[in-house]
Amino acid sequence: MNPEFSDEFCARLREAFRRTGYDTDGVLGALGVPAHAALGRGEPELAFRASRDAGELGTLIRLFLLGGKETEADVRAALAPLPVEDAFAAGLLRGAGDDVRAGLDVRPHGDEQGSWWVVSDLDSDALGSEVPVDHVLGVGHASLSLVRATIRRPVRSLLDLGTGNGVQALHAARHAEKLTATDLSPRALALASVTFRLNEIDVELRRGEWFAPVARRRFDQIVCNPPFVVGPARVDYTYRDSGLAGDDASALVVRQLPAFLNEGGVGQLLASWLHIEGEDWGDRVARWLPPGVDAWFVQRDIADPGLYVGTWLRDAGIDPRSPEGRAKAGAWLDWFAEEKVQGIGFGFVTLRRADVTDPTIVCEDLRQAYDDPLGPEAGAWLDRVAWLRDHGNELLETRFRVPPTVLLERVDAPGEEGWETTVRRLHRSDGPGWQHEVDELAEALLAGCRGALPLADLLELLAFAHGGTAGELAETAVPMIRELVRHGMVEPA
Structure with a gap:
């Protein structure tokens, strides 16, 4: 009830x-x-x-x-x-x-501006048993990671797709004028309604599957923590299972979300994707995208299938050693084996409806530890991508500088004439801590990026000092500069 x-x-x-x-x-x-x-x-x-x-x-x-x-x-x-x-x-x-x-689970949850109360169901430990099918999850690590990965810029309208207990909408209330939250589960909507009214936040609630409740509507921003658990097509628990096989739930959201954005609007979600034998994961997720969408897929982790199954069984309060646990694990692992699944990737997806013929699509690993929230970095990434699109043909005429947060690390090894540098690595000390290995010529080029000379002049000087022509150097320098700009390691002066 x-x-x-x-x-x-x-x-x-x-x-x-x-x-x-x-x-x-x-x-x-x-x-x-x-x-x-x-x-x-x-x-x-x-x-x-x-x-x-x-x-x-x-x-x-x-x-x-x-x-x-x-x-x-x-x-x-x-x-x-x-x-x-x-x-x-x-x-x-x-x-x-x-x-x-x-x-019910009613607990304070806050940010740097204040505190709310979030209402959800009791977990399996509190119940002393397996959670029911319509269990409404509390504020867990996945929810908090999406909170930290969400761009917090002022918008007029925001959709929280699959709101669950409503925590994403609570945070969105800080920067969105109008909030809409949807969910397929009547119980989730009931508890989210309590969360919103308890905190005196006005949210439009609509029930339905995926984007059906907001058909023919568009928003400035969409956030989504979908039921992204991958495996056979079944629904054991509505908070995690979509009824779609494999990673089709994540694919569906990525494929359909941009159509519900205003031009320039941004969507952000948690997602999972399969690592299939003989297939690159980046190629797999890129195929999900509709035309004209900038996309940033950030892979935070890759789980072994056996570890993945055990984790989600325990999450639901099922002992993997019990007859029920072994039966569920067996069916799950059989499906992974049949589909040649070698691992399950997990991470964040940032989408922007750009309506352009040359969208930027980047799939990259970010499995190193970092403390800063990803949301500001995602917003800056979109800004840098837009700048590159507008100025992509002018890079040689642009004056660049290396921000003070970017450091050059060297690894030296003993050589015949003393210490010899074997690795040169750029390291961004803020944000996600991006790293790029560079060669000696790139090191010299970046040393000159102080905002005084355009890139073309720096390449001329480099060619004079090291040989070759500026045109030849530009063939490798320009793609490198593009990548460093995207990662905030070089910026226009």
Whole structure:
């Protein structure tokens, strides 16, 4: 049964949370840094101990964050002015007497500007069993990674496709004037509605499959965390399974999304793709694209099929050692073997409806660790791609400079005449930390990129010093400069 929270119910619950300080700052203050960090690692004992001295806020922390049981009297006091009878009736609480527990996961979630509350279903640990088919996932690592990868520039309209608990739309409310959120699952829409009303955010909710709820509409930005788990065509859990085989769900979103963007509009999503024996993954995902779309596919990880299956079984609360777990794993692995799947790629896709005949399509690995969010880099990447399209025939006349965040690293090895440089590597020290190996001529060329001389003059000087002609050097220098510009390692002065 889907929860039905009235506007009055949400207002009273919000008042209780505000009164007790049940928000991101309040929880951190009550628990302290060590206990809060331990809770993030899945180690709750320190948080249980710290919450004992936090009064009514401690009651809410144990109830909603720690999965503990509380007395009805303590819960009544903590939730006032919301009557506990209403909370039980709505499914917010379960149990009775001295064994009152949370019926839903309601937890603070915030950014640098403030805090919200996100409503979702209890996970398998809290339930003590496998999650149901219509389980609505909480704010997990995938959701947070998309939050960090999303461009946060002001837009008039934004679509959150497959909203789930609504967390993407919460963040989008910071920079979008009008929000629309869709989902196929009635339960997801019900919980997202609670999330939005609890946080007093106006979002248009529409139910339906994929883009059907917004047919013939266009948006300035679309974000999507689709059910991208790959495998046989089935739906065990609506939050992760699309009913489409393999990576067809990701392909469908990439293929159809640009048609729902205004010209120049941007779409961003998480996606998975198969690594098939004898096939390049970049060629595979590039075939998904419609014409006239700039696309940046960033591969963050490649999972082994066996590890992939075990991870998703445990995610649903299924023990891979159980008869059910072995049966599901066997069918999954048989499908991978039949399709010659060697690995499952996972990453981010940024699309822009450019309506041009020469769109830029780049598929690249970004599997190194980095701390900066990818969203600003994605926006800058699109800017740089647009600049290259507008000035691509003028690169030789352009004055370039190397930003101060780009460093040159050398690896020297012993040689016959002392140390000899074997590797020259450009390293961007901010953002994703891009790296490019260069040769001696490229090093000399980039040393001259200080904004004083156009590229053509630098090539003339280089040819004079090292031999050859400027035209010959340009054949390799111009493609290199293009790639370095795309990665923000060289910029027009």
